[in-house]
Amino acid sequence: MESKPRQAPFELPFTDWKPEYLYSLGELSPFFREIVDNQRLLASRCPGCGKVWMPPRGDCPDCYETTEWVPISGEGRVVSCTYCYFPGANVDLIAHIGLPYVFAVIELDGADTYMFHAVKPPSQKMNEVRSGTRVKPVFREKRTGTIGDFYFVPAD
Amino acid sequence: MRKVAVVGIGTAPWQMRNSAQSFRAMAMEVVKGALAHAGLGKGDIDNVVYSIYCEVMMKQQNPTILLQDYLGFQGLPDVRIEAGAATEGYALDAAYAQVASGQSDITLVLALQKGNDFYDFETRSRGDGLRSGFAVSMDTTWFRPVMPGVPALITAACLVPHIERYGGPTIGQLARASVKNYENAFNNPEAQLHMKVTEDDVLNSRIIAWPTTTRMCCLYSDAACAMIFASEEKAREITDRPVWITGTATSTHAFQRATADNIGRMLGTRIAAQRAYAMAGIRRPRDELDLVQVHDLITGAEVMAYEELGLCELGEGGRLVDEGVVFRDGALPVNTDGGRIACGHVGGVSGAYAACEIVRQLREEAGDRQIRVRTGRGLMQCIEGHASMTAVTIFERG
Numbered sequence: 001m002e003s004k005p006r007q008a009p010f011e012l013p014f015t016d017w018k019p020e021y022l023y024s025l026g027e028l029s030p031f032f033r034e035i036v037d038n039q040r041l042l043a044s045r046c047p048g049c050g051k052v053w054m055p056p057r058g059d060c061p062d063c064y065e066t067t068e069w070v071p072i073s074g075e076g077r078v079v080s081c082t083y084c085y086f087p088g089a090n091v092d093l094i095a096h097i098g099l100p101y102v103f104a105v106i107e108l109d110g111a112d113t114y115m116f117h118a119v120k121p122p123s124q125k126m127n128e129v130r131s132g133t134r135v136k137p138v139f140r141e142k143r144t145g146t147i148g149d150f151y152f153v154p155a156d
Numbered sequence: 157m158r159k160v161a162v163v164g165i166g167t168a169p170w171q172m173r174n175s176a177q178s179f180r181a182m183a184m185e186v187v188k189g190a191l192a193h194a195g196l197g198k199g200d201i202d203n204v205v206y207s208i209y210c211e212v213m214m215k216q217q218n219p220t221i222l223l224q225d226y227l228g229f230q231g232l233p234d235v236r237i238e239a240g241a242a243t244e245g246y247a248l249d250a251a252y253a254q255v256a257s258g259q260s261d262i263t264l265v266l267a268l269q270k271g272n273d274f275y276d277f278e279t280r281s282r283g284d285g286l287r288s289g290f291a292v293s294m295d296t297t298w299f300r301p302v303m304p305g306v307p308a309l310i311t312a313a314c315l316v317p318h319i320e321r322y323g324g325p326t327i328g329q330l331a332r333a334s335v336k337n338y339e340n341a342f343n344n345p346e347a348q349l350h351m352k353v354t355e356d357d358v359l360n361s362r363i364i365a366w367p368t369t370t371r372m373c374c375l376y377s378d379a380a381c382a383m384i385f386a387s388e389e390k391a392r393e394i395t396d397r398p399v400w401i402t403g404t405a406t407s408t409h410a411f412q413r414a415t416a417d418n419i420g421r422m423l424g425t426r427i428a429a430q431r432a433y434a435m436a437g438i439r440r441p442r443d444e445l446d447l448v449q450v451h452d453l454i455t456g457a458e459v460m461a462y463e464e465l466g467l468c469e470l471g472e473g474g475r476l477v478d479e480g481v482v483f484r485d486g487a488l489p490v491n492t493d494g495g496r497i498a499c500g501h502v503g504g505v506s507g508a509y510a511a512c513e514i515v516r517q518l519r520e521e522a523g524d525r526q527i528r529v530r531t532g533r534g535l536m537q538c539i540e541g542h543a544s545m546t547a548v549t550i551f552e553r554g
């Protein structure tokens with residue numbers, strides 16, 4: 001092997017630390033269990049102010065009340081979106097949908113807040129998904145307990 | 157509360173990768189630079205504030221104790237601030253408070269980050285390694301599984317509704333704002349890119365997340381810089397050209413509470429700016445500032461910042477580009493160093509470098525890119541995500 005001059009930066013791999021986790025979804029467990037077991041979405045409703053949070057949260061940040069689970073249809077409306085042409089890395093859902101995919105702000109029926117999620121466009125053509133497009137969730141065959149277990153498609 | 161001044165800055169060239177120096181040596185270089193600029197010795201420093209965004213990225217947890225040792229600051233107090241890509245502004249805010257309160261007379265702010273050591277051995281790509289690592293910076297429950305680690309995307313999710321709500325900026329205005337920053341970088345010898353980029357180049361580069369193209373996105377870098385803050389009494393002894401910090405504020409924006417009211421807004425920036433203006437006694441920022449350094453993570457974030465900082469009405473940011481106001485020879489130059497798009501970016505450092513640029517301009521030490529100093533005031537804004545966290549600092553020369 002050709003040796004480099006002593007002053008040249010010495011570069012080497014550092015691969016003996018790969019953080020891996022086994023973690024709990026805690027108070028959000030019912031939400032993800034419902035996705036995995038029943039392919040249904042739940043939202044959280046504050047018994048104090050009545051606001052329906054989506055994404056759900058265990059506690060209402062306005063009233064500090066513990067929220068209750070309420071079923072929602074999962075259908076909704078795109079508030080705003082951007083067509084993404086960049087693969088990023090190691091995002092299983094995007095590998096599944098393919099590019100371009102649509103990163104969207106979605107107002108789910110029955111929810112008072114918006115959720116950021118992925119929409120699979122019907123084709124490569126831009127603008128088929130846009131503000132106002134009605135969407136519905138599609139649950140994936142393989143579900144592990146993340147919001148990447150489903151994505152949205154236009155609801156016709 | 158005591159008055160606080162910047163009395164010295166130390167910067168180094170922006171590089172995509174700095175293979176010649178470890179993070180320790182990068183720190184030493186800029187600390188020496190700041191001490192020399194202030195005419196101080198190491199023994200004059202009585203407190204250190206570290207602006208370090210991400211430990212995982214630099215392959216070292218608890219880096220500050222190693223730096224305190226390497227820089228010979230044993231025995232001195234230190235604190236590390238972390239607030240995502242707004243880390244620097246939060247660090248300046250903390251350093252200000254420590255000197256203003258009397259807890260410290262002379263504080264060193266050290267901003268440092270190795271940003272490009274991640275590597276994906278499967279794809280043999282640094283970019284892939286970085287994007288996987290970076291993705292953990294996002295909410296791992298609600299964002300990470302549905303979006304790649306591309307900061308442009310989260311900001312695009314603010315830019316697109318902003319355009320829809322307020323009718324601007326246009327794609328052409330975004331492209332021209334990019335070109336401005338590339339041009340400014342030409343006159344900054346420390347900039348990472350010295351590249352001739354035309355409006356067509358910007359528009360024809362790869363789309364990352366519509367309407368943002370590659371040439372509307374920031375660079376990523378290994379970088380460091382240092383600043384020295386002093387109390388009024390010390391500042392007057394140290395220099396006859398102090399640059400006072402007259403306003404500082406931070407604010408968060410409820411990121412997971414997107415609603416019809418706040419979609420397409422960078423409310424954290426609006427609120428932090430209002431607080432900082434009140435502290436500095438500024439009523440008409442567009443007339444009362446000489447230059448502004450904003451967080452151009454993507455060009456859209458820069459233009460939206462003009463609006464949220466109150467330099468113009470909502471939706472009018474693009475007009476400041478068309479009218480030439482924000483160009484180096486305009487009435488209110490923005491990102492005179494080339495910004496994150498052309499000078500360089502890494503969380504924890506670029507905002508501090510932007511603050512150094514303001515100090516340089518206000519002291520009229522900016523060489524070929526010197527602007528005309530009129531009111532003697534400059535503003536730095538830096539954000540995390542789409543302004544889920546914002547810090548604003550206002551500087552005024554004495």
